[in-house]
Amino acid sequence: MPNIRKSSSTPHARNAIVLSSTTIYQGPVFGIRRDEIIEPSGVRTVREVITHPGSVVVLPVLPDGRIVLIRQYRHAAKQYLWELVAGRIDADETPKAAAARELIEETGYRAKRFRIFLDVFPTPGFLEERMYILLAEGLAAGEAEPEEDEKIISRAHNRKQLEEMIRNGKLRDAKSIAGILYYFQFLAPQNRLRR
Numbered sequence: 001m002p003n004i005r006k007s008s009s010t011p012h013a014r015n016a017i018v019l020s021s022t023t024i025y026q027g028p029v030f031g032i033r034r035d036e037i038i039e040p041s042g043v044r045t046v047r048e049v050i051t052h053p054g055s056v057v058v059l060p061v062l063p064d065g066r067i068v069l070i071r072q073y074r075h076a077a078k079q080y081l082w083e084l085v086a087g088r089i090d091a092d093e094t095p096k097a098a099a100a101r102e103l104i105e106e107t108g109y110r111a112k113r114f115r116i117f118l119d120v121f122p123t124p125g126f127l128e129e130r131m132y133i134l135l136a137e138g139l140a141a142g143e144a145e146p147e148e149d150e151k152i153i154s155r156a157h158n159r160k161q162l163e164e165m166i167r168n169g170k171l172r173d174a175k176s177i178a179g180i181l182y183y184f185q186f187l188a189p190q191n192r193l194r195r
C-alpha cells in the first residue's frame with residue numbers, strides 16, 4: 001500500500017467561518033441568502049445559498065410489494081413527472097409526521113410504519129435542503145386530501161415496471177430514482193417484488 005501523506009493544506013476546521021450574511025429574498029417555500037465566509041480550507045469567498053426547511057420523500061409499499069407513485073405537473077421541468085410522494089417539512093414537524101401528512105394529502109393512503117432509510121442533500125452546491133427518504137409500510141387506502149393547487153394522480157407499479165421506467169427515461173425525478181433503486185438494492189424482499 002502506498003504511503004499517503006496529508007497535505008499541509010488539509011482542512012482542520014469542520015465548518016466555515018461566516019463573516020457576513022444577508023437575506024436576499026424570503027418567500028413561502030424558500031429563501032436566498034448571500035454569505036461571505038472563510039471555508040475550512042482557508043479560502044475566503046462569497047456563497048449564495050437557497051434556504052429551505054427540509055423535505056420528506058415517501059416510498060409507499062403495498063402488501064403485494066408494488067410501490068405507489070404520483071404524477072403531477074412540475075413547472076420548473078415544464079412537464080408532468082412520475083415521482084414518489086414528497087413535500088416540505090413544516091415548522092416543528094418531524095420527518096415521520098411530515099411523511100404521514102404528505103402521504104395522506106397526495107394519495108389517501110395511511111401507513112402503520114414509517115422508517116427513514118436515506119438522509120441526503122439533493123443539491124449541496126447551493127441548496128441548504130436536507131431530504132429524508134422514508135419507507136411507508138402497513139398501508140390502508142383512504143381519500144386523498146390534496147392542497148388547492150395540487151392536481152395529482154397516483155398509481156402502483158411493480159418492480160419490473162419501475163425498473164423499465166427508470167431504464168427508458170419515463171421516471172426522471174432524481175429523488176425518486178435514488179429512493180427506489182436504494183430500496184431495491186438494500187431493503188426489498190427480492191422474490192416478492194420480481195412479479
